[in-house]
Amino acid sequence: MKYIREFRDGNLAQKLAKAIRQEADPDRRYHLMEFCGGHTHAIFRYGVQDLVPENVEYVHGPGCPVCVLPVRRLDDAVELALTQNVILTTYGDMMRVPGTKQKSLIRAKAEGADIRMVYSTQDALKIARENPDRQVVFFAIGFETTTPPTAVAILQARAEGLRNFSVFCNHVLTPPAIAHIVNAPSEPGEDPVRIDGFLGPSHVSSVIGWASYEPAARDFRKPVVIAGFEPLDVMQSTLMLIRQINEGRHVVENQYTRVVTKEGNRKAQALAAEVLELRKVFEWRGLGYVPDSALRIREAFAEFDAEKRFALSPKESREVKSCECPAILRGVKKPTECKLFGTVCTPDNPMGACMVSSEGACAAYWTYGRKREAVLAAKGAAA
Amino acid sequence: MKYIREFRDGNLAQKLAKAIRQEADPDRRYHLMEFCGGHTHAIFRYGVQDLVPENVEYVHGPGCPVCVLPVRRLDDAVELALTQNVILTTYGDMMRVPGTKQKSLIRAKAEGADIRMVYSTQDALKIARENPDRQVVFFAIGFETTTPPTAVAILQARAEGLRNFSVFCNHVLTPPAIAHIVNAPSEPGEDPVRIDGFLGPSHVSSVIGWASYEPAARDFRKPVVIAGFEPLDVMQSTLMLIRQINEGRHVVENQYTRVVTKEGNRKAQALAAEVLELRKVFEWRGLGYVPDSALRIREAFAEFDAEKRFALSPKESREVKSCECPAILRGVKKPTECKLFGTVCTPDNPMGACMVSSEGACAAYWTYGRKREAVLAAKGAAA
């Protein structure tokens, strides 16, 4: 596992930990938002928090496409699958996310809907080819990383004349989300979000390039470090952010140079732009309606747009009332501050998307972070 | 089981046996063709042969709708089911009949065809109602008894506007078959059929009336006794035939007066005639092409005619070469004269329809009549 295992090395981690301790000013706190669930996952999976000083605090951001999908869009997908006799294809991540009344795709499947997990848009195309007398819908989610494969599939479907394939497009964009978070007024009664810097998206940046975050860094005067998803990447980026904060700088720096360039992947950008265009506004779970924050299928490809091909009923979608996902996605609350966490809401019986996605903050807290005292006690006992 | 059990009474059977022995002239043989498989079944199921004298011989006739269906029509049904994505409904009797290359409906079903056994045409309609987006075909077989229910189903489908229902019509008529048998020249090398009288159809006659057989009896100078299907009915009818033969008469007599009248069921006849009309000619297995011997759906009901709705490919249908079904159906050979009987051809691995239908002569010989010596030996041993 070249270029993977090296970046999980325990010795280097100890060295970086020392460097962070050296650089971090004990008299101040560092609130670092890891925008991406990938970072959240790495922090908990490898125990990065155990290696940084107490005054360096990671704040979980909205960078999990599963978590930010509004319930209504999921309900639409469930409706498509249950009432329109389509084959609904989707990434495994979406299967267990609860919609209104806890109805997930996996439950819809148990009720008889034909829902198939795919690993790639290529698989969705294959299913469409193999089932010419069924409508096959690809339920597309994801940030800029996952968008180009959707565009390629649509272009391929058109080239092949696949008339039974369409896409239910839910792709969203990261820079507007970052801007929205730094810019958003807090809700009544809510503490304002304190963020001193951002661990910036890694794989999104490989497509759109790190320069995409320069306006945000400049306008909101927050340092951004584009950070890889391996635990050493997170630690090195933490160090770089601490240095910028200490020095009062607020620029975009790139830690993840082995993959991310300033301009990103131009070909992927062009393919996505050929098929998809900006939505004027799109709802994000937790953030509300964010302007220019999502993509839809261009008119020229209307025949591949499931929203146009199928009439979906307007619906009253409802999230679980006490679920704090929205506040958690804005970085205002921690999972442990949700009163459903760990009692009513667990990964087996999730009340919100943040508890389902392996990148959701609640799932990460539950799976890796819950009861750290017990962890530490156990370590003590074993020592 | 009123009006059933009385007609299976062992004491009365002994009495009738005596009467038959009395009437039968020991110096001549009586060749009685039981036209219907129902008679064949009763003769073997109850051991009627054990009760009549050796010189009274039952010759099995073609009165089994499963047995006389030509292989090509069955192959058509298999094709419909396998290639046209229809739900093919049919009576249980047809499921195991081998078509070309031994392909039966039950094998087609195992290959994935959607074939459903029904007990009544009403069930076929119900399946059509419950599956509005599938084409439902009823594979109709049977003589005049089974024809009116098919006609009723078509009328009902029209009344309800059921657009996904159609009938693959294979209904055949008994009087032309009887005429054909008595009239047919024997095949080269074949002994001519010797028939002294007919046990006439019982339930067919309840619909068409016993008078329908008067032309045959008169023209061919053969006595006909309309005989019920219970074993006492068969015995009494045997007695009546022996009397006619002894007396040199050849009229239609009605033993089955509790159900059969001279004119039959006029309403059933009218309903059938409204929907169905004579085919100029139809192939019977064993008999070949018999003029005016079958029914098809009238032009006015063309939309319910599966032969018009679906394009069926012309096919090379083939029966198993050495299968003697045709000769057996003409009454020229006995099952035990077929060299496949009991070796290659058994009910588990039938080579011809006569081995499948519980009314087929080969099946009756196998199931009830095989190795009568063993039976008698066993009886002796137990006595």
Added chain:
Amino acid sequence: MCLAIPARVVSIDDDAMATVALEGIRKPVSTALLDEVAVGDYVLVHVGYALHKLSEEEAERTLRLMAEAGVLAEELEEMAGEGAEAGA
């Protein structure tokens, strides 16, 4: 061919249907093929349809005829036996 069995009508239902009984079995059948049918009638049931009414008098008469043929035969046989004896 044409498996059909007599059963007693126990109720006349909607839509040209009736319920017939055979021992404890009750089954709905179509009466679309009959002009008239009443509770208590015996009808011949085939593929879920009542095909014809059964005449109870004729049934009894048939059974009588069967018994008589037997009686006649027995008498004849006795006579034949006597004749045989006489001939012996």
Added chain:
Amino acid sequence: MCLAIPARVVSIDDDAMATVALEGIRKPVSTALLDEVAVGDYVLVHVGYALHKLSEEEAERTLRLMAEAGVLAEELEEMAGEGAEAGA
């Protein structure tokens, strides 16, 4: 988000596809998003697509920087330790 993993290209196949290897695992991936790709390249694989090439030099450089940061920190810590001692 965006699970993606570097894997080595082991063959260039038809139809804008290539085969990548990760340990003994070989998997076909689409190269539709890359301008050029060659056997031996490391590419970042996401949902069955090669998303970007990985720069091996940059990877080495990053690891070097990490090690250096650590060394620097150790030196600083030693110095701090001395300072603390000195101050005691």
Added chain:
Amino acid sequence: MTSMDTQTRFRTGAVDMTHGGGGRAMTELIKDLFHRHLKNPILDQGHDAAVFDAPPGRLVMSTDAHVISPLFFPGGDIGALSVHGTLNDIAMAGAKPLSLTASFILEEGFPLADLERIVMSMARTAREAGVPVVSGDTKVVEKGKGDGVFITTAGVGVLPEGVTISPAAAKPGQAVLLSGTIGDHGVAILSKRENLEFETELRSDSAALHGLVADMIAAVPGIAVLRDPTRGGLATALNEIAHASGAGVLLQEEAIPVAPDVEGACELLGLDPLYVANEGKLVCICEAADAGRLLEVMRSHPLGRQAARIGEIVEDPDHMVIMQTAFGGARVVDWLSGEQLPRIC
């Protein structure tokens, strides 16, 4: 808060793929459903395998998969049936059943309420039979790859000294006994089949026969053959015995008890009761001299009230089953060819 604090939702829920994934949902289902209802000290060990003491004697083991439709029918359900089925196969060797295992294959979407009803019925049946379900397994298959629920049970029993019961032991001259009416189970099931629906008060005879068998063996330890005529009915059971023993069977039609509704349904559908399934009847073959005594014992047990002597074993090099008809003739009672299907001619 422990790591096991969620609850399976029986009232409204349905089986989904997570119930088979080996994770917590599955563990919960096993705890809340199977362990709760089937509770006994051996099952409570909570191991993948159950440990228990056995009395001395040869062991007897059997298994049956149950795939019945409908799952609930007059006189029983798949849960009770799956217990009876295996207990009876063990009893037919003359053994006393000791313990059962139960393995479930659930189809995605199957209502948990139905599953609970089935498991409760299993539990009741096992309790009444005095045989614990000691170990189990659950798998979930995708919708369209199963049929609600399949249950496979296996059982172990112990065989008393001196008992040797085997289908091969039938010998000419022995008597053939039957414990009661035939075809009740099959007709009860047919009455609920879609497209065949008819009404009847008839109930499946599904029952555990080891109590009856124990009484019979106590009276006549030298019983030659026991067999439960399940799938394929009496005709199949007797053909199997004839085939295994090399002898023939001669039946008396008049002696075979058939419930009126079974006769009626068979006439309507064109079936032969000899081939219709039973789930609480047994065929016993014994020395002719013991037949009277055994019939007496059988008739004094609730499951043998209508026991009858229906025929005898005869010499027959072709080992066929022959029946003398009530009508006065004779017929071969052959193996069934394929399934018996309702027919029109």
Added chain:
Amino acid sequence: MTSMDTQTRFRTGAVDMTHGGGGRAMTELIKDLFHRHLKNPILDQGHDAAVFDAPPGRLVMSTDAHVISPLFFPGGDIGALSVHGTLNDIAMAGAKPLSLTASFILEEGFPLADLERIVMSMARTAREAGVPVVSGDTKVVEKGKGDGVFITTAGVGVLPEGVTISPAAAKPGQAVLLSGTIGDHGVAILSKRENLEFETELRSDSAALHGLVADMIAAVPGIAVLRDPTRGGLATALNEIAHASGAGVLLQEEAIPVAPDVEGACELLGLDPLYVANEGKLVCICEAADAGRLLEVMRSHPLGRQAARIGEIVEDPDHMVIMQTAFGGARVVDWLSGEQLPRIC
């Protein structure tokens, strides 16, 4: 000409409903396929239940349904797996397996050639394991109500005096041993799943562990816990042990052997090897003092060459499984929530 002279057509045929109807086609299938390949004196009794002698000792019984897709995979097939699965559950109680039963649920249309291949593989596996299949059952379900073939096996074993192995027996201070690499079976299966296809030389570890277990018990009769980490993987097995015993488990990530291909596949698909299934591995918990001795015994058995000590049992009122990461942190290794699905984020 006897009444049993037809022949099942294995080369070209497919299962149809007649193979389950209880008639001759079924009897032929059982004779030509199951009895032919699985042949042994006990099965040859031809009874619905098998009779056999058992050595003295407590009995152990277990069952598992096998519903795997694909049916044939690198390193095994459903036939071999269904034998290994139940033998291993019996072995995990410390018992010597005596006999197996096998119950088949066949889907209409399933190729007889595939069925024969599966039964031959079962037969070979049972022979190699030295444990006969003594009784069986076959049912056929309609197309669309099954998935080719499901096999449920059950087994009986006998437990030597003085051995008491139970998941509840784990105690703080004891060592946790693992017999080899994790995840091989699950990844081998995934590699053949439609829509995931990837190539690997990796083979399922499917194997019968009772030989290894016998060696281990001979060396250390006081083993506390044995468990085969099948569905849900190592993480689930350890959570079950923690749950049953009320203790906690502390693992060392570095000590857990994982084959490179398993690591690679898991990275690609977003899975965690700790949750991926094994079919030929065992977890053993024993006194710390016995760990070295046991490891030695395990490593000298072909199925334990890569055995390792991976952690210990610790006090933990919440009975959690905690892992010290190679990176230097710690994480909870929780129960699996539902199935592990390949994911994109």
